[in-house]
Amino acid sequence: MFKSMTFKQFIIATSLIALSGQASAIMNIRPQPMKGHQHNRNAAKSFILTGAENSQVKLFAPDLDMSAIALNDAVISFKPTGKDNYHALVAQRQYTDAGGRINNESAMRYVYMHGKPTGHSPSDLTALEKTRLEIVPDPLPREHWRYKAGDTFHFIVRFDGKPLSNLRVSLSTSNGSILNSTTNLHGKISFKLPDDFPDTQPGRSQNESGELLLHAEWIEHNQIYASWLSADYHVDPSHWQDTNLGAWVATGGFMFGAFVTGLGFRNKTAKRKNK
């Protein structure tokens, strides 16, 4: 299910973010490109971590169990936990820049895995404070649902578990779009995902997914905190699903039903015939 963007798309997206002046470096978790489609739910999951130097990687399970994951040449690979629902994959690192300031960076990606139900809601996982600065989907797309172009999705930016208001957040896509917005008083921010897929084919399965990357930065006690949230997003189905036509067909059904039932006049006819 995690189809990756092409290398070229990824380079465009990361370059655009760098050009936008949002960050000096990109930390991003994205799926490792696979050959063909992956149907095996028990197969290991593999991701590539950009900006991986000195990073520590953790995986939070739906029941909030946390495990450390080894990082091997910027590749994060792990076996499914056997627990059903969303997991949070988190990479963190800390370094001191040339100006002597401490930088705390984190990248996060929510990963869906199949398995036994844990009885925990994904809201438990999103509510859990996983990093000091965190961009939290509000909500995550419901199980089996997806981020898709044309729809508006909401996020909350938190620091130490508290919402950050009036903070600039950027969203970039692997198809080259960049959006910027500012959190409201409750730390909430909304983005309408751009319909920016260059070539769309009819049918969900006929289109490769794209990648979106959200970024926020915060300075606290002279330390810089930067956080990235990545996810895949999909083509807007309205390219092949026509609601106007649907309404017309429903109207046709109504007219046909009205004709068949006579909308109440049939009884009179039947009564006349009976007489």
Place this chain on the structure above:
Amino acid sequence: MSFMNLSLIRKLVQLGMFIFLVYGSSVVGFYAADKISNALPALSCAYDNQTADYCTLIPFQHQMGHRIGRAIAAGSDLLKAFIPFITTLVTFLVFFVVLNKAFCGWICPLGFFQEVISLIGQKLGLNRTESLSESTVNKIRPVKWIMLAVLIFALPIMSGIGYVSHDLGDPFCKICPSRILTTLATGDTDQLHVDTSTPIFMGLSIFADFLFGLIIAMALTIRQPFCRICPMLALHAVFRKIGLVRLIKNATPRCDKCGLCAKACPMDIREIHTDMTNKNVLYPDCTLCGRCVEFCPDKDVLQLKYAAFPIFKADPQYFKQRKRAQSVWEKTNLLARYFPKATNGKTSS
């Protein structure tokens, strides 16, 4: 004249359940893991972003296709593939034992919607077909079983095996009017679409939209048009004998000449009237709405029971009041109010 009666109580329950099931995610939670059961014995749709619970027909179709069909195709452990299906079935049965087929008559959002449309038709003054003919009813009855067998089990399994297209993995959801109704009720028009991506999706989406319009038109004059062919009704029928709510008949010789119970039945179950031998008259098409009991004029002849305990019994006094209230209710409509001549001089009261 008492204003409160069983039908009114049922309408209030239906309204409450409609609001809860269609918009209830704000109460129970947004994610599938938060929902009440994910196996509700009523058409509460998962496509509705704000729903409180999912209809059991959704996991049934997925389990047929993704688990059982694929296990058959791969020649893998079929027993293991059946475990999710059995889990869903047991969850469904836990609910079903409590309320039996009353999930149709009291809980289902689509059932309530059809009753509201019927009410609108009645208030507009449209001449309603109170009862379908016996031959029509007999022709319609097998459709629900075909829907259950083909759309819920056969096509999803065949899709999983690879005999038919993967597009037919959840064919009932693709045509279900509740999917369109409940999403429209939340302001989401996306499900009322024509999908042009594949010929199968196009055919299913056109059929779904057409069926939705057709049901609205038919419900204006015919009672419960979709309920009669609903696969959930058939699924309920399979397990109806284990439910605790039952419809009991203590037949008397007067029953032969009466037949008011069958006339009152929105599903046109004539056997309630004609069956003089069976005590348990919970027929496959029954939705346990209780109208037959309300309109039975003879004391204790028809009863709704919860296990061994009567919860509502036929009563001559109640019958008189109920009939009077119904008569007043039916005379009150726009046509009678503004065009009395069109209603043969009957005036709105």
